Amino acid sequence: MWRRFASTGFQVGQWRSSLAGLLAALALASGLSQAAEPEPDRATPKAERPASASAAVAEPAPAALTPAPPSEAAALPASFQFVSTEFPPLIYAKGAGAPGALGELLAELGHELRHDLRPSFYPFARAAALVQRGPAVLMAPLVRSPARESSVKWLAVLYRQRYCLYGKKDAESRLRLDNQALRQSRVAVLRGALSRERLRSLGFRNIIEEADYPRILRRLDEGTVDLVYAAEPVFMGALQAGGRDVRAYAEGPSFDTADVWLAGSPDFSELQAEHVRAALDRLKADGRYAKFLQKARLKS
Numbered sequence: 001m002w003r004r005f006a007s008t009g010f011q012v013g014q015w016r017s018s019l020a021g022l023l024a025a026l027a028l029a030s031g032l033s034q035a036a037e038p039e040p041d042r043a044t045p046k047a048e049r050p051a052s053a054s055a056a057v058a059e060p061a062p063a064a065l066t067p068a069p070p071s072e073a074a075a076l077p078a079s080f081q082f083v084s085t086e087f088p089p090l091i092y093a094k095g096a097g098a099p100g101a102l103g104e105l106l107a108e109l110g111h112e113l114r115h116d117l118r119p120s121f122y123p124f125a126r127a128a129a130l131v132q133r134g135p136a137v138l139m140a141p142l143v144r145s146p147a148r149e150s151s152v153k154w155l156a157v158l159y160r161q162r163y164c165l166y167g168k169k170d171a172e173s174r175l176r177l178d179n180q181a182l183r184q185s186r187v188a189v190l191r192g193a194l195s196r197e198r199l200r201s202l203g204f205r206n207i208i209e210e211a212d213y214p215r216i217l218r219r220l221d222e223g224t225v226d227l228v229y230a231a232e233p234v235f236m237g238a239l240q241a242g243g244r245d246v247r248a249y250a251e252g253p254s255f256d257t258a259d260v261w262l263a264g265s266p267d268f269s270e271l272q273a274e275h276v277r278a279a280l281d282r283l284k285a286d287g288r289y290a291k292f293l294q295k296a297r298l299k300s
Contacts, residue, residue: 075113075114075115075272075275075276075279076113076115076138076272076275076276077136079136080115080136080137080138081120081130081136081137081138082117082118082119082120082137082138082139082140083119083120083121083122083127083130083131083137083138083139084119084120084121084122084127084139084140084141085121085122085123085124085127085141085212086121086212087100087102087141087213087233087234087237087238088100088237088238088240088241089101089237089240089241089296090102090103090141090233090234090237090296091103091106091119091140091141092121092241093121099118100237101292101295101296102140102141102158102159102292102296103118103119104292104295105158105283105288105289105292106118106119106140106262108283108288109262109276109279109280109283112279112280112282112283113275113276113279117138119138119139119140123191123192123211123212124190124191124192124193124211124212125191125192125211126192127139128142128148128192129192131152131263131264131265132148132151132152132265132266133265134265134266134267135265135267136265136267137264137265138155138262138263138264138265139262139263139264140158140260140261140262140263141158141260141261141262142260142261142262142263143193143194143258143259143260143261144258144259144261145194147194147197150266151266152263152264152265152266153263153264153265153266153267153268153269153273154261154263154273155261155262155263155264155268155272155273155276155277156261156262156273156276156277156280157259157260157261158260158261158262158280159259159260159292159293159296159298160257160258160259160260160298160299161231161232161233161234161257161258161260161298162231162232162254162256162257163195163198163229163230163231163232163254163255163256163257163258164229164230164232164235164251164252164253164254164255165182165187165227165228165229165251165252165253165254165255166227166228166229166230166235166249166250166251166252167220167226167227167228167249167250167252168220168221168248168249168250169247169248169249169250171226172250174226174227175227175250175251175252175253176252179203182252182253183202183203183204183205184205184206185204185206185226185227186206186208186224186225186226186227187199187204187206187207187208187225187226187227187228187229188207188208188209188210188216188219188220188225188227188228188229189207189208189209189210189216189228189229189230190209190210190211190212190213190216190230191209191210191211192209194258195229195230196209198229198255198256199229202255208224208225213230213234213235213238213241213242214238214242216228216230216238217238217239217242217244227252229255231258232251233296233297233298236297262276
């Protein structure tokens with residue numbers, strides 16, 4: 001046999017060298033295969049691997065699948081316009097006592113909602129048009145009505161007020177007239193308010209609109225109107241703001257009582273309204289709302 005190997009020219013040393021090379025190549029290939037598939041214990045932490053299929057099913061659902069309630073910071077849009085009308089002493093822009101009892105309540109409400117609720121002031125009709133048009137507009141105070149029902153999102157009731165006829169004390173007899181004669185009076189109302197339509201429904205025909213209460217009171221003093229139909233806190237506040245003696249004026253019949261709202265343009269959602277009401281409830285719970293009613297001379 002040796003002669004056969006020798007006759008081929010293949011020496012024993014060469015055979016041994018080839019065999020060693022082959023074994024080395026096989027060992028290298030095995031090592032590369034193991035490196036391509038790392039051990040699970042080293043590649044994946046134990047905490048990330050379920051022990052079994054049943055253990056994986058038993059794990060609780062991720063928190064993301066059960067969303068938490070939105071924070072109060074998301075109760076209102078990041079950017080919005082807040083509008084109002086000056087109704088001293090309830091709410092007004094500057095002067096002693098500003099922003100007034102309602103202005104202070106709205107500031108407290110804004111603090112609860114983590115938003116600035118300091119309004120820009122406009123004539124009432126203009127402010128009411130802005131909140132109905134939107135987008136992202138808030139307004140207070142505003143009274144709810146069928147005509148505004150679908151064009152405004154009613155967020156929260158702020159307080160309740162009475163509407164009355166008022167006149168000069170020296171003409172108080174007019175307020176005591178029978179219904180037919182009383183309805184012939186010239187009555188001033190705030191432009192854009194619901195008072196005009198309400199008086200028309202009661203049979204009043206001589207209704208004069210003015211943009212604000214200083215103009216209304218001026219006409220009453222001049223005698224170019226006989227009476228004023230207004231919300232009780234607003235009319236009394238207008239007298240005081242104008243430096244008039246409230247004892248020089250008389251109160252007549254009251255035809256309405258209405259809730260006064262914080263309103264939003266139609267793009268506000270019901271979820272946002274719920275946030276606002278919850279914030280107002282917190283003001284009621286800790287006594288801040290009661291202080292507002294006392295300062296504004298309103299009943300709960």
